Structures are given as C-alpha cells and as structure tokens.
Amino acid sequence: MITAIAIMALGAVVLGAALGYASIKFKVEGDPLVEKIEAILPQTQCGQCGYPGCRPYAEAINKGEADINLCPPGGAEGVQRLADLLGREVKPLDAEEKPKAIAFIDEQTCIGCTLCIQACPVDAIVGAAKQMHTIVPELCTGCELCVPPCPVECISMEPIGENLDNWKWKYPVIELKKVA
Amino acid sequence: MLQLFKFKGGVKPQTNKTQSVGEPIGVAPLPSRLFVPLHQSIGGTPRPLVAAGERVLKGQLIGGADGWISAAVHAPTSGTVRAVAEHVAAHPSGLTTLSVEIEPDGRDEWIERTPIDHGALAPERVRERLREAGVVGLGGAVFPTHGKLTASKTVPMEELVINGAECEPYITCDDLLMRERAEEIVRGVGVFRDLLQPKRVLIGIEDNKPEAVAALQAAAAKLGENFAVVAVPTRYPAGGAKQLIRVLTGKEVPSTKRSTDLGVQCFNVATAYTAWRAVAHGEPVVSRIVTLTGNVERPRNWEALLGTPLAEFVALGGPKPDTDGYLMGGPMMGFAMPTMDAPLVKATNCIIASSPALFPPKAPEMPCIRCGECAKVCPHELQPFELYWFARAKNFGKTQEYHIFDCIECGCCSFVCPSRIPLVQYFRFAKSEIWAREKEKNAADQAKARFEWKTAREEREKAEKAEKLAKAAAAQAAKKAAEAAAAAAGEAAPAPAAAEAATNVPAATNPPLDAEAAKKAAIAAALERARAQRAAVEPKNVDRLTPAQQKDIAEVDARRQQAGIEAPPTAPEESQP
Structure with a gap:
C-alpha cells in the first residue's frame, strides 16, 4: 500500500519536473x-x-x-x-468593399505642409517642408490616412485599373447559349 | 547517326502545314500606320526615346532597354512619329500598352548600320550588341537572347540545341526561313557557339520538313561547320525546349532546374537568324516572318514589319467571307487577337484566320470521368485531372503541390479530353491567381516592414526629443542657479565688507542650500510675473456696463464670497469700484 503510494508520488514528481522543464525550455514567445x-x-x-x-x-x-x-x-x-x-462563422464585411486604389497628390495644389508625410504609415510620400510632395505608387497601400490631414485637399484616391501587369486569366465559365 | 530519345506523352494533331509552304516568303508592303509596342519581350519595359512629331529612320532606337533583362525596340521603317500613347496590345486581354505610332514616309530609309566582327570582340560587347539590337527568342517566349548567352561558370556547356522543330499545326515560318535563309541561320548559330563554347551543336527539325533539314545540312557543309542537323520524329510538342533537349540529348530537365544547370542551352532558328543580321549587318529586329494561314484565299509566309496592324496584314491573304476571328500563334497554344488594330509583335509567329468550319465551336464541357487520357499525353508527366480538380475548387496550394508551374500550357490535355474540359484555361487561371497572391503577399510584407520601421523611428525620435528637453531644462536650471548664486554673492559681497565675516561663511560653505533658495525665488518671481500679466489683461466684456448689469455682477460676487470661492482677480476692480 505504502509502496504503491510512494511509486505514484514519485511518478508525479518526476513527470511534474519534466513538464515544468519543458514549459521553460520550449516556451513560445508571443502568440x-x-x-x-x-x-x-x-x-x-x-x-x-x-x-x-x-x-x-x-x-x-x-x-x-x-x-x-x-x-x-x-x-x-x-x-x-x-x-x-x-473556425468562426463567415460574416459579411462591415463596410463596403472598394476597388483597390492608391493616393495621388495634385502637385499644382500641394503647398508642402508635410502633414501627409507624417500621416503615411509606410513612408510612401516623399517631399520636404515648403517643397512639393509626391507619392511613390509602388509603396502606397491605399490606406487613405493621408487624405484627411491635407489642408488644401490635393490628395485623391485613384483606383488602379486593370493593366497588363495585373491582368489575370479568368475562371473558365461555360457560356450559356439561348436556345430558341 | 545520333541516337535519339523519346519524351513522354504528346499528341499528333493534323499538321495543316502544307497550305502555307507553297510560296516563298513574301515581303509585306508598307502599312499605312505602325503601332510598335515598347514592351515586346520578357523583362523591363523599354523607355520611349522619341516624341510625337519626330522623324525616325528605319532601325532607329525608339525604346531603350531598361535593365539587363530587357531588349531595345526600333523603328520598323522611316517616317514620322505620330504619337507615343496607349494602344491595344497583342494580348488576350485586349488591354492597352504604351506604343509608338509611326506614319511611314514610304522611303524605308535605313539608319547608318555598323556591322561588327564578333570574333574580334569581347563576348560582353557581342551580348551588348544583341541587347541593343533587340534580339529576343522568336520561338514565342521572347526572352532576351543576350541573357542566355553567358556560359555558366560551374557547369561546362555540353550541348547547344537549336530549335527548328516547329511542332504546332499551321505554323511554317521557321520552315520557310530554314529553306530560304539556311546559311544565315548557320552563321548565327556560329555566333552562339563562339559565345557559349559548347562541346557540340545540335539542330533539331521535325521530320515533316525534309527540305529544311536538307537546306541546313547543305549550309552547314558549305560553311564547314560540324553542326548535327537532326530530323526528329513529328510529335507535338517536340518543339518545346525541354522536349527537344530530351529528344536530342536524352537529358531530362528536372522541375526546379533550368537546362543550363545540365549544360544545355536552347535557341530558336529565327533567333539565330536575327542575331546574325544584328552582328554582321548591324540590323536590329524590325521585322519577322509571320505565317498567314487558315481561312484565307492565299496562305503564305510574309516578312512583315513589327507594329503592322492586324487588319492590314490579313488583307494580304484575302480572308474568306465567313472568317470570324484571328488567332495569334497556333491552334494549340495561340489566343484570339482582341481587335483588328492589334499590332504584330516579336512573338507573332503565325496568324490563323478562323471560321466556324475550321474551328467548330466546342461542344459543352462535360464532367471529368477520370479516364486519365490527359495524364498519358502530358509531356511533363503531370496529372492534369488532379490539377483540374484543385484549380476548379480554387485550392491553389494543392495545385502547387501537384507542380502546376511545370505545366507549359501546350494544350495536349485539352486536346485529348473526351469531356472537352478546357483544362489549360483552368491552369492558366490558377497560375495567374497564384502569381497575383504572391505579389500581394510581397507587397504586404514590404508594407509591414516599412510600417514597423516608421513606428520604431517615431519612437526613437520621441525619446530623443524628451532627452533633449530634459537636458535643456537641466541646463536652464543650472544657469538660473549660477545666476542666483552670483546675485547672492553680489548681495553678500558689499554687506560683509562692512559687517562681520560670519554672514559670509554659510553662503560660502552651504552653496547647495543657497541654490535651492535661488530656485525657489525664481519660481516665486515667475509666478508673480504671471499674476501681474493676468491682472494686466482686462476682460473686454465688462466695459461700459449698465447699472443693472453691475448690480448683477455684484450679487454674483457676493454669493461667491459666501460660498467661499475667491472672486476672479479682474472682476472686483471693475465691478467694485
């Protein structure tokens, strides 16, 4: 009886130590x-x-x-x-889906205030104080964060149309023909 | 006799080549307008070098190569540039591309041409010349040729394979070129041979072109070159680079490797021809041989200027009235030209006029019965029926596991499918979706990195600013303390002159206490100044008050005093005179 309890206790101690060691050794940083x-x-x-x-x-x-x-x-x-x-349920998007667009600065109107440069989260706007600003289109993510700070409203969002670089082959569809 | 090998799969469609080989290559007349797209090859888009209104000569550079893998574009004839603008491209999408519109002046005047002696020049100079002349792979892939002419340092170049197989039905442009201009092809192959230094040179031609084989053999013999001109069995797609390499050398290019990793390089015969023209005659690529066949009265091969609009080109063959469209390329891999304005480009080897009789509309698609025919004919030993399921279900990860990117879109699987499933269309769809996703993923990763960098930079700037402020404040305090100490010393100095030294001792022995006191005094002074400033500001709304208003104000103040709130400092002066 005593032996059995001792064996179980010993097992518990050994396994507990192993688990404790593993939790430290294999700790995953972040989620x-x-x-x-x-x-x-x-x-x-x-x-x-x-x-x-x-x-x-x-x-x-x-x-x-x-x-x-x-x-x-x-x-x-x-x-x-x-x-x-x-593993959650699919829900409709809580906003309307817009076509992908990138920001465009009307360089005639820009006064060089640098507010949009500060607002841009990905540093996609180049320019300096009292110098014209412009957007590097390859880096623009289309977040629209630069639009509200502009005091002269010279930034507009230009939708990216289909071009030869982003054109994709379409999913094959069977054309339904009208019979009679 | 060279031992030939076999590639797996393949089909034998009706070749339909005899129609267009009856006549020699004709020189197409000058069209009324030329639309030369700047982007005609794989790689960077050439930069436009001309503007509207400029006069150009035949062979003049109009698009400069952008980056190493890019090929220059030239004016196909002399004339005036009418516009550098978007024009419909020779592309299944029907989208536009930046093109140079040239109005020919009819004189077809060449720019000064400078031949080079490739044997005497360094290989880099020869490659540079090919790049400047816009020489690209004319078999259909339009990869800049100079990019393939650098011998690998690690793998010795074993074989140079020259592709004259021309396996697609209807197309005969390479056949006619080999028959009529064999000598220049052989000389062009000689240029490639000199650059790459392979152990042997193999020219593969399908055995349904005996005249071309004979012509090339004769030319090679005449020029004393020991090129092996080999007739390979006619079976589609024997003209695929990997298939031809397999047939001629027995080497099978593995899925993740390129033929150069096995010491093999492959070029098309027309590419060799244009390379020779560029080297020995200084002529850039401004025209190419195009087969015009199908539903036309006079099928024939034409040497047509690049940029010729489709409408003017097909008029040469006299399309029959029931023609309902034009295919660029062959019936297996080609696509329907979007409009009649679309130009001929470096990749245009063939234009087929289609009619309902020639290419009857496909019967509707039926379900896949998993017969496995597609897998039997696939030259890359893929499993098209599996790929089809995954592409159809948009399960792109799975399509990649089944090696969708090894698919060369030859169309054998669609050709044999008893259920008439457009398999290649599904594969093209899946490939372009995967590419688009990859691009998006890269863009997102880049945006994330830039965002993290910006956040880190902002934080660093904030910390630096705080540090600077703290430093400035400390400096200010130290300065104030020093001033106060000096003032205290000054005050103390005249006094002790008369008084005893005892007062001087604490000031000298206890400076920190003094500094503290000075700081307190400074703060008190600042507060005093602020109060004085506040007092100096007169509230504007209490000028010229009526007695009734003054009475109200007095009442409010009285209530305030009762409640124990101190009256505002300015109000009493005005309301309680």
Whole structure:
C-alpha cells in the first residue's frame, strides 16, 4: 500500500519536473496565432478597423475582442480566410468593399505642409517642408490616412485599373447559349 | 547517326502545314500606320526615346532597354512619329500598352548600320550588341537572347540545341526561313557557339520538313561547320525546349532546374537568324516572318514589319467571307487577337484566320470521368485531372503541390479530353491567381516592414526629443542657479565688507542650500510675473456696463464670497469700484 503510494508520488514528481522543464525550455514567445492572423491581414495599416494598425487588430481578434469582418482592404476574401483559420462563422464585411486604389497628390495644389508625410504609415510620400510632395505608387497601400490631414485637399484616391501587369486569366465559365 | 530519345506523352494533331509552304516568303508592303509596342519581350519595359512629331529612320532606337533583362525596340521603317500613347496590345486581354505610332514616309530609309566582327570582340560587347539590337527568342517566349548567352561558370556547356522543330499545326515560318535563309541561320548559330563554347551543336527539325533539314545540312557543309542537323520524329510538342533537349540529348530537365544547370542551352532558328543580321549587318529586329494561314484565299509566309496592324496584314491573304476571328500563334497554344488594330509583335509567329468550319465551336464541357487520357499525353508527366480538380475548387496550394508551374500550357490535355474540359484555361487561371497572391503577399510584407520601421523611428525620435528637453531644462536650471548664486554673492559681497565675516561663511560653505533658495525665488518671481500679466489683461466684456448689469455682477460676487470661492482677480476692480 505504502509502496504503491510512494511509486505514484514519485511518478508525479518526476513527470511534474519534466513538464515544468519543458514549459521553460520550449516556451513560445508571443502568440503564434496572432502571427497567423496578421499574415492574413493586408498590412495597409489604415486603421479602418478601429485599431491602430494590423498588428493591434490581429491581437484584438485573438483575444476575442474584435470581430473578423472589420477589415475593408482585406475584403470578403480576407474575412473568409480569417474564418477558416479561426473556425468562426463567415460574416459579411462591415463596410463596403472598394476597388483597390492608391493616393495621388495634385502637385499644382500641394503647398508642402508635410502633414501627409507624417500621416503615411509606410513612408510612401516623399517631399520636404515648403517643397512639393509626391507619392511613390509602388509603396502606397491605399490606406487613405493621408487624405484627411491635407489642408488644401490635393490628395485623391485613384483606383488602379486593370493593366497588363495585373491582368489575370479568368475562371473558365461555360457560356450559356439561348436556345430558341 | 545520333541516337535519339523519346519524351513522354504528346499528341499528333493534323499538321495543316502544307497550305502555307507553297510560296516563298513574301515581303509585306508598307502599312499605312505602325503601332510598335515598347514592351515586346520578357523583362523591363523599354523607355520611349522619341516624341510625337519626330522623324525616325528605319532601325532607329525608339525604346531603350531598361535593365539587363530587357531588349531595345526600333523603328520598323522611316517616317514620322505620330504619337507615343496607349494602344491595344497583342494580348488576350485586349488591354492597352504604351506604343509608338509611326506614319511611314514610304522611303524605308535605313539608319547608318555598323556591322561588327564578333570574333574580334569581347563576348560582353557581342551580348551588348544583341541587347541593343533587340534580339529576343522568336520561338514565342521572347526572352532576351543576350541573357542566355553567358556560359555558366560551374557547369561546362555540353550541348547547344537549336530549335527548328516547329511542332504546332499551321505554323511554317521557321520552315520557310530554314529553306530560304539556311546559311544565315548557320552563321548565327556560329555566333552562339563562339559565345557559349559548347562541346557540340545540335539542330533539331521535325521530320515533316525534309527540305529544311536538307537546306541546313547543305549550309552547314558549305560553311564547314560540324553542326548535327537532326530530323526528329513529328510529335507535338517536340518543339518545346525541354522536349527537344530530351529528344536530342536524352537529358531530362528536372522541375526546379533550368537546362543550363545540365549544360544545355536552347535557341530558336529565327533567333539565330536575327542575331546574325544584328552582328554582321548591324540590323536590329524590325521585322519577322509571320505565317498567314487558315481561312484565307492565299496562305503564305510574309516578312512583315513589327507594329503592322492586324487588319492590314490579313488583307494580304484575302480572308474568306465567313472568317470570324484571328488567332495569334497556333491552334494549340495561340489566343484570339482582341481587335483588328492589334499590332504584330516579336512573338507573332503565325496568324490563323478562323471560321466556324475550321474551328467548330466546342461542344459543352462535360464532367471529368477520370479516364486519365490527359495524364498519358502530358509531356511533363503531370496529372492534369488532379490539377483540374484543385484549380476548379480554387485550392491553389494543392495545385502547387501537384507542380502546376511545370505545366507549359501546350494544350495536349485539352486536346485529348473526351469531356472537352478546357483544362489549360483552368491552369492558366490558377497560375495567374497564384502569381497575383504572391505579389500581394510581397507587397504586404514590404508594407509591414516599412510600417514597423516608421513606428520604431517615431519612437526613437520621441525619446530623443524628451532627452533633449530634459537636458535643456537641466541646463536652464543650472544657469538660473549660477545666476542666483552670483546675485547672492553680489548681495553678500558689499554687506560683509562692512559687517562681520560670519554672514559670509554659510553662503560660502552651504552653496547647495543657497541654490535651492535661488530656485525657489525664481519660481516665486515667475509666478508673480504671471499674476501681474493676468491682472494686466482686462476682460473686454465688462466695459461700459449698465447699472443693472453691475448690480448683477455684484450679487454674483457676493454669493461667491459666501460660498467661499475667491472672486476672479479682474472682476472686483471693475465691478467694485
């Protein structure tokens, strides 16, 4: 009887020590799920979800504080992928989906106030005080954060149309022909 | 006799080549307008070097190569530049691309041409010349040729394969070129041979072109070159680079590698021809041989200027009345030209007029019955039926696991499918979706990195600013303390002159206490100044008050005093005179 208890106790101590060691040795820094959520988010850093950037939104989703349908640049497809990852229900996007656009500065009107440069989360605007500013189109994520600070309203969002660089082969569809 | 090998799969469609080989290559007349797209090859888009209104000569550079993998573009004839603007491209999408519109002046006047002796020049100079002359792969892939002419340092160059197979039905442009201009092709191959130094040179031609084989053999013999001109069995797609390499050398290029990793390089015969023209005649690529066939009265091969609008080109063949469209390329891999304004480009090897009789509309798609025919004919040993399921379900990760990017879109699977499923269309769709996603992912990663960098920079700036402020405040305090100490010393100095030294001792022995006191005094002085300033500001709304208003104010003040609140400092002076 005593022996059995001693054996069980010994086992408990050994296993407990092993588990304790493993939890220290194999500790994962940060939450891997947050990384996965963040990888799905489009990284526009636009704040349209109500969080200051994609990372905070990913953290809020992970904690269950935020819904998965708050990211307009991610679109319905982003919601779908988040739902797949998290096993949550797909919801319609909580905003209207806009075509992808990038900002454009009307250089005639720009007064060189640098407010848009400060607002740009990805440093996609070049210029200096009292010098004309311009947007580097390859770096612009279309977050629209530069639009409200402009005092002379010289920034507009230009939709990116289809061109030979971004053209895609379409999904094959069967053409239905009208019979009689 | 060279031992030949076999590639797996392949099909034998009706070749339909005899129609267009009856006549020699004709020189197409000058069109009324030319639309030369700047982007005609793989790689960077050439920069436009001319403006509207400028006069250009034939062969003049109009688009400068941008980056190493890019090829220059030249004016196909002399004339006036009418515009540098967007024009519909020879592309299935029907989208526009930046093009140079030239109105020919009819004189076809060449710019000064300077031949080079490639044997006497360094290889880099020869490659540079090919890049400047806009020489690209004319077999259809339009990869800049100079980019393929650097021998690998690690892998010795074993074989140089010259592709004259021309396996697609209808197309005969390479066949006619080999028959009529074999000598220049052989000389061009000689240029490639000199640059790459391979152990042997193999020219592969499908055995349905005996005249071309004979012509090249004769030319090679005449020039004393020991090139092996080999007739390979006719089977589509024997003209695919990897297939021809397999047939001629027995080497199978693995999925993740390129033929150069195995010591093999492959060029098209027309590429060799244009390379020779560029080297020995100083002529850039301004025209190419295009087969005009299909539903036309006079099928034939034409040497047409690049940029010729489709409408003017097809008029040469006299399209029959029931023609309902034009294909660029062959029936297996080609696409329908979007409009009649679309120009001929470096990749245009063939234009086929289509009619409902020639290419009957496909019967509707039926479900896949998993018969496996597509897998049997796939020359890359893929499993098209599996790829089809995944592409259809938009399961792109799975399509990549099944090596969708090894698919060369040859169309064999669609050709044999008993359910008439447009398999290649599904694969093209999946490929372009995967590319788009990859691009988006890269852009997102870049944006994230830039955002993190900006955040870090802002934080650093904030910390630096705070530090600077703290430093300035400390300096200010020290200065004040020093001033106060000096003042105290000054005050103390005249006094002790008369008085005893005892008062001087604490000031000298206890300076920190003194500094503290000075600081307190300074603060008190500042507060005093602020109060005085506040007092100096007169409230504007209490001027010229009526007696009734003054009475109200007096009452309010009285209530305030009762409640124990101090009256505002300015009000009493006005309301309680």
